[in-house]
Amino acid sequence: xxxxxxxxxxxxxxxxxxxxxxxxxxxxxxxxxxxxxxxxxxxxxxxxxxxxxxxxxxxxxxxxxxxxxxxxxxxxxxxxxxxxxxxxxxxxxxxxxxxxxxxxxxxx
DNA sequence: AGTCTGACGGTAT
DNA sequence: AATACCGCCAGAC
Numbered sequence: 001x002x003x004x005x006x007x008x009x010x011x012x013x014x015x016x017x018x019x020x021x022x023x024x025x026x027x028x029x030x031x032x033x034x035x036x037x038x039x040x041x042x043x044x045x046x047x048x049x050x051x052x053x054x055x056x057x058x059x060x061x062x063x064x065x066x067x068x069x070x071x072x073x074x075x076x077x078x079x080x081x082x083x084x085x086x087x088x089x090x091x092x093x094x095x096x097x098x099x100x101x102x103x104x105x106x107x108x
Numbered sequence: 109a110g111t112c113t114g115a116c117g118g119t120a121t
Numbered sequence: 122a123a124t125a126c127c128g129c130c131a132g133a134c
Contacts, residue, residue: 033129043115045115
């Protein structure tokens, strides 16, 4: 990775915030991006999270969905791991989308 | 160096 | 309400 000082900080913050997501709750890329001060860079959040899948850092990336509550990242996750992890936390996933998403939404 | 794409989201039509 | 388009940033070709 390039990893300039600023970039590294951005990713690190993403991991930190995602790790703070309570079990059984979910959040959105936009919420994280906004919390970091870059509300328009939600894509970077998702991109950063993808790195964590290959990285040694564990972050509950399965708790992060898009603003629609849809598990867009489930394609990148191996198999249906994302859905299984969510259901393991009492989060119901219907048609690749979090049920009662609005109620489960957690904002840092 | 130019162009396209992508775990997104907001605004415009 | 549904669809299109644009902005953001980084990576791949």
